[in-house]
Amino acid sequence: MPHAWKEERAAEQIDKRLKDVEKVAIVDYVRDTDLESIPTAKAYKVDGVHLYADILNLEDMLNCTAVEGEQCHQRTLRFLNQHFRAVDRILARTDAKRVDFHNQRLHALISKPYNTQAGAEAARVNRAVAIAQMVIDVLKQTGDSDEHIPAAQVRVGIDSGRALAVNNGRNGYREPLFLGEPANQAAKIASGSPPGIFLTNAARAAIGLAKLNDPSKSPLTQAEIDTCKQAAALDVTVQSIVDEWKDDMKKNPIGGFQFTRHTPPFRTMDIPALTPANSRRQEALSIYADIDGFTKYVNRHIDDRPEDVVKALHVIRAELERVLTSDFDGRRIRFIGDCIHGLLCEGTAQTTDVQETIKSGTECAGGLRSSFNLALRKLDEKGVDTEGLGLAIGFEYGFMAVSRLGLKGDRVRCAVSRGVLASEQEQMRCTGVQTAIGPLAYDKAASTIRDLFGNTRRTSNLDYDATTGKPAEKGQNSSSSVGGGLLRSPAPAAAASGFSFPAKAAGPSKKPASFA
CATH class of the missing domain: 3.30.70.1230 (Nucleotide cyclase, GGDEF domain)
Structure with a gap:
């Protein structure tokens, strides 16, 4: 069955979605507000610190074999799964909120202490830096040489400010989405290389650090990180997280992909x-x-x-x-x-x-x-x-x-x-x-x-x-162009040879791996 876009159909559906948000409520985020099931026509203004952790060696995993076969995908998925389970444990133990985990990128929110407390923003930034360092230290120990899974190389970006929290997702798959400068700038400063912890000037100012012309080029020094860790005083250690993670992996093994x-x-x-x-x-x-x-x-x-x-x-x-x-x-x-x-x-x-x-x-x-x-x-x-x-x-x-x-x-x-x-x-x-x-x-x-x-x-x-x-033409429905256009072939092309794939479970690749 040919696929087609039709203007009348699109217009009808857009009109329905406009009715969903005829009246929108904007409220301030307060203590213990549930952000998991935000109604479509509602948003919260949230003051918080946004942390993005970017795993830099994902592309290396996808190129661990010369040919992109089953083996490199199995290793890559295991690589992500192992590290995700470790990082998720860190966030749960440090009272940070996992916003999203998209392939190599983690987005987390630190909203406590709330703005009603003195020095709240500085406390949140210090806590974010301490969490970031814990992520880096833990992921150095969550590889698996037997499974050809290396430790993750991590670059973290942190920003502080106000964002809008709205519903992210549809049809039973809902989670909060944060819109605005702090989430965007944290993601930007997390992109690139080398590894390390990078703060925007807004986050630096919150903890009394000097403004930089290009903060994306200057990771925090070890002394600055230690100062933040001391101020945050997390009640969990790297070793305890690693031990818990290892125990969890034994009790709940990932299994083969x-x-x-x-x-x-x-x-x-x-x-x-x-x-x-x-x-x-x-x-x-x-x-x-x-x-x-x-x-x-x-x-x-x-x-x-x-x-x-x-x-x-x-x-x-x-x-x-x-x-x-x-x-x-x-x-x-x-x-x-x-x-x-x-x-x-x-x-x-x-x-x-x-x-x-x-x-x-x-x-x-x-x-x-x-x-x-x-x-x-x-x-x-x-x-x-x-x-x-x-x-x-x-x-x-x-x-x-x-x-x-x-x-x-x-x-x-x-x-x-x-x-x-x-x-x-x-x-x-x-x-x-x-x-x-x-x-x-x-x-x-x-x-x-x-x-x-x-x-x-x-x-x-x-x-x-x-x-x-x-x-x-003016006034013409776009769907009328379907049937003889530039991309329309006279008849569906036959399935291309050389791209067959068995309709059954795929076994490990027989090609030798050159793991990078």
Whole structure:
């Protein structure tokens, strides 16, 4: 069944989402407020310290074998699982809140002591630094040489300030999302190398450290870290965490990661049912769509019309997910802040149809931009300011591994591969009007798709009509272009040979590993 984006259908769904947030309540975060199930039309203003821990050697794990086979994905998932369980234990024991764990990135919030207490901000920053150092020290000891799992190399970014906490997720998968400068700046300063603990100037000022021209280049000194640790006085030690983690690993072993294919479409993949022994792996397309300019937008409105932030985020993200899942039969993996990450695949239970998958991904990218533009128009009509917002889209093709990490009852979903990392990198090189295609997808795509992106593999204003090759006339429904456009082939292509994958559990790779 061909996939298509239709303006009338998108407009109808956007109108429904606008009704969800006709009246939005903005309240201050107070002690013991539950942030796990925030209603759609509500947001909390939260003063806190945001900590991002970035595992720097994830890419090394994905390249531990020359070919991206089962073995490197098994090792990578185990690598992430072991370290996630250790870090989650640290957060639980130090009264920090896990906000998100997306592949190599952890986001945590330190909200105690609350602002009603003197010196609260300094105390939170000191505590965040102490927790960060504990994460670094513990993860030095949670590798496993027998399983070819190295210790994690960690870089931590910390910022302090006010953010908006809203609902993150839909359909039973809900968690808090923090919007604004502190979460964004902590993530930015955590990116890059070398390892260490890096504080923004706002966080540095809170504990009396001098302002720097570029704090991302100056990790805290050991003396500064020791001062923070002494002030925080955590009542847990590195050794106790490591001992508890080892005991937990003995009592609740991870087990081997075993893969089967999912019969397309990916929309029907039951991610909550996945476990290490019941994971998925096959050739597919990974796509990232990020709302560009959203942090500045939040900063502009957090004290003036914060309701606009809640309305814009809810309407846009709900529609992006609908396009991915309903129009193009893809599967949302997760929302990452103001970004959506999804997978899609065309083919059969045995094989992935390479060119059809890339074509569907290209049209999906066009549909995402068309719906985004339509959502902005409808938000504007309702008096919601959307100035400065754009959509940056990147996608790539390759083998994708999907599983869940952690223990039963508290697992987090995970999709990881070289292609996942590449698709995010493609998105990151785009402005709010651009779409980029990864090198592997570009090489395997039909010439009509390569022509769309050119030698730079990046193009501007690629909406759905552009992907079908028939610009809509004024007043014409975009769906009328379906059927003879640029990306439409006369008949579905046969499943590509050379990309077969057995519809059964995949055994360990027989290729020798060159672990890095």
